Amino acid sequence: MRYTLYYWPTIQGRGEFVRLALEEADIRYDDIARTDGGEDVMLSLLDDDRVAQPPFAPPFLKAGKLLIGQTANILLFLGERHGLAPESSGGRLWTHQLQLTIADLVAEVHDAHHPIAASLYYEDQKREAKKRAANLIGERLPKYLDYFERVLERNPRGSNYLVGARVTYADLSAFQLVAGLQYAFPKAMARLGKKRARLIQLHARVAERPRIASYLASSRRIPFNEQGIFRHYPELDS
């Protein structure tokens, strides 16, 4: 079955966590908003009264009759259907738990440059952003990075992956998390990464997977930029 991904066409954003899973699982999909007139298709679907189960916001995925919203929920579906999560229900819950923890950090990273309102320009909340980014780098990032390092360290099947002995969507998302943090906060991550070697190695391990490597080298991978979640504002990095 060919899937349709609905997400903003000019940013990685939350859609990127879905794109990475689609690419790793070698699923045929249309990134619809990046096609001619596709963004209007996405926006009109969001406004369509006939959609009985409307998504709140992109990303959402059309898979046959299913229209699935919420990034972690889309990954729950893809993981189960396409072998990017363990077979056992306990293993799936654990994988999803890690994904939801990654999602919490992603939201905090976004709010570091938009602490007052997503609808206001960064320039209009820059002073507050400096305070929040300092807290993110000083307190929150170490706490989250230590957590994922700990999960890798304690994995009974070894530290190559977060869950068990095979790659899951949580590993793909951890790759994207580290990639985004290294783009947004190169100084802080150079320092913080030293003590979280397993997590940094996981990022490299995922990047070298054949399908991920070819995706990252393709035009399908949108470069990081200052409209997405991970933004490089030098004044926020330290």
Next chain:
Amino acid sequence: MRYTLYYWPTIQGRGEFVRLALEEADIRYDDIARTDGGEDVMLSLLDDDRVAQPPFAPPFLKAGKLLIGQTANILLFLGERHGLAPESSGGRLWTHQLQLTIADLVAEVHDAHHPIAASLYYEDQKREAKKRAANLIGERLPKYLDYFERVLERNPRGSNYLVGARVTYADLSAFQLVAGLQYAFPKAMARLGKKRARLIQLHARVAERPRIASYLASSRRIPFNEQGIFRHYPELDS
């Protein structure tokens, strides 16, 4: 099987979404941190190197050998095992999607009184909180409340519940969301509630369910207070 809930003993917080599901499903559970010495048990478990699948933070639930973290993930588990979600995989994904959207709003409500850092006192970020709360009430709340109203309006099985014709954990969480918002922002919700009658009615419908009603009347229900997520600071309400 008797479950153990691990959550902070003096607030509703995110644990309340789990408590409501446990109560509605009539599950026997220990709210461990509210028992003698139980909070230390919770904290030492968070620091226990032998826990192979450690939670990042409370709430987490022990169910036999499973230790499940992340509120929405716990509800995914309870919904499937205890009849608080549809049988179909599509129905379960839709219910979870709504839960994750509720969780997003809950995080925004928390950050309205803590826009700079969760670790700082409200008093130390009051000025920024006023700005963020104004945006929450002016932009975000209407957008989210309209969304849930729309979901109720479009439910093919009627507007009594968010999903299908029977109560799910998403309805219980929507109840808690409305209850918390009405506590934190009475002025704003009196105004905003008028145009979202289905959602306000859902709150009343859930409150009247026998098990929920008896839970709300019991000492197990911790009153709202200014240490939780939903805080009533009159200066933030408008």
